[in-house]
Amino acid sequence: MKKVLITGGAGFVGLHVARALLAGPDVEILLVDNLRRGRRDDEVQALLADRRCRLLEGDLCEVSTFEAAGKGFDEVYHLAAVIGVRNVMERPQDVIRVNALSTLRVLDWMAAGGGRKLLFSSTSEAYAWTQHVLPLPVPTPEAVPLALTDLANPRSSYAGSKIFGELAVTQYGRAHAFPFVIVRLHNVYGARMGYEHVIPELHERVRQGQTPLVVYATDHRRAFCHVDDAIALMQAAMANPAADGQTLNIGNDQEEVTIGDLAQRILRRAGSSASLEARPAPHDPIKRRCPDMRRTCNLLNIRPRVTLDMGLDRTLSWYDTHPRPPLAR
Ligand SMILES: NC(=O)c1ccc[n+]([C@@H]2O[C@H](COP(=O)([O-])OP(=O)(O)OC[C@H]3O[C@@H](n4cnc5c(N)ncnc54)[C@H](O)[C@@H]3O)[C@@H](O)[C@H]2O)c1
DSSP states (O other): OEEEEEETTTSHHHHHHHHHHHTSSSEEEEEEEOOSSSOOOHHHHHHHTSTTEEEEEOOTTSHHHHHHHOSOEEEEEEOOOOOSHHHHHHOHHHHHHHHHHHHHHHHHHHHTTSEEEEEEEEETHHHHTHHHHSOOOSSBOSOSOOOOOOTTSTTHHHHHHHHHHHHHHHHHHHHHTOOEEEEEEOSEEOTTSOSSSHHHHHHHHHHTTOSSEEEESTTOEEOOEEHHHHHHHHHHHHHOGGGTTOEEEESOOSOOEEHHHHHHHHHHHTTOOOOEEEEOOSSOOOOEEOBOOHHHHHHHOOOOOOOHHHHHHHHHHHHHHSOOOGGGO
16 A cells, blocks of 8 residues: 655645546555645545545644654655745745745655655746846756846745755755655646636636736747646656656646637637737746756656647636635635
C-alpha cells in the first residue's frame, strides 16, 4: 500500500492529484489543508467517501499539523500555497509567510522521516522577473537565472516565495539525502480552478451576454495546460527516479494562443457572435510565456495530450453547472 500526503489537497491541483491516484490501486491518501481557499465541497466529499482518502484540517505553518499527520509517507506532494493576484496584491506579507514557513515545516518533517520523496510545486513566475532584465528564450527551458528585480512590488512576493522554496527544497534534500523533484507549473487550467482566472472569468461574462466582450491583454500569448496533463506529468515525475533532484517544467508547449484567440474560442463554444473590446493588460507585462517541455517529456517519456479545445470543453462544462456562487462575488 502506497501512502501519499498531499498538502493543499482540497485545492484545485491537489484534488485532481488525489482523484487520479485513487483511480489506481493500492494507495492511501492524506489530504492536508486549512480550507482557507480549498473547500469541503461535493467533490472533496466524494473523495472522502472513498475510505482510502482522509482529510486533515490544519495549518501547515504549525508543527502540530505534522504531528497529527504522522510519518512514513512514500510520496509527498507539497502543493499548499497562498496564490492568486488578489492575495498577492492585498496581503503580500501572508504570501511570503505562508509559502516560506509551510515549506520549511514540510522540509523539517521530511528530514525527520515524514516522507520518502517530495514533489514541490513551483511556478513559471520564478523566472518571470528575469524576463524584465534578460532576453530569455521562449519557449523557456528550466536552466535560466531566477531573479527578483523590484522588491517593493507586491507581485514579487509570490515569485520570491517560490524561488525561496526551490532553494530550500534543493538544499534540504541534498543535506538530508531524500529524493525530491521541483515542478514549475505553467498556466494549468481545469474544472474547479476557482473563479479568479482568465478562463472562468471570460466564460462567466460570455454567459451573461456581455457585448462587446471586454478582454484584457488580447495580444499576450500563453500556453495553457489542462490539469489532466499536468497531473499525469507530476505523477510521472514522482514515480520516476530519473526525475530525482531535477527541476521540470510542467505545461503544454504545443498550442500557444493569444488571449484574444482564447476569448474567440470561448465565444464560439457558446455560439455567441459578440465582438471583442481589447483593453491593455492591468498587471502582467509578460507578453509571451511558454515552457520548453523537452527536458520533462524526454526524461519522463510522456507528452501532454489534451488539446486546448478539448480542455476548454471539459473545463467549461464544469463551469456551466457550477456558476460563481453569489457569496464569492
Ligand atoms: N494552477 C496553476 O496554474 C499553477 C501555476 C503555477 C504554480 N502553481 C502552484 O501549484 C500549487 C497548487 O495550486 P492550486 O492552483 O491548486 O492552488 P489552490 O489555492 O487551489 O490550492 C492551494 C491549497 O493550499 C491550501 N493552503 C494554503 N495555505 C495553507 C496552510 N497554511 N495550511 C494548509 N493549507 C493551506 C489552500 O486552502 C488551498 O486549498 C501551488 O503551490 C501553486 O503555487 C499552480
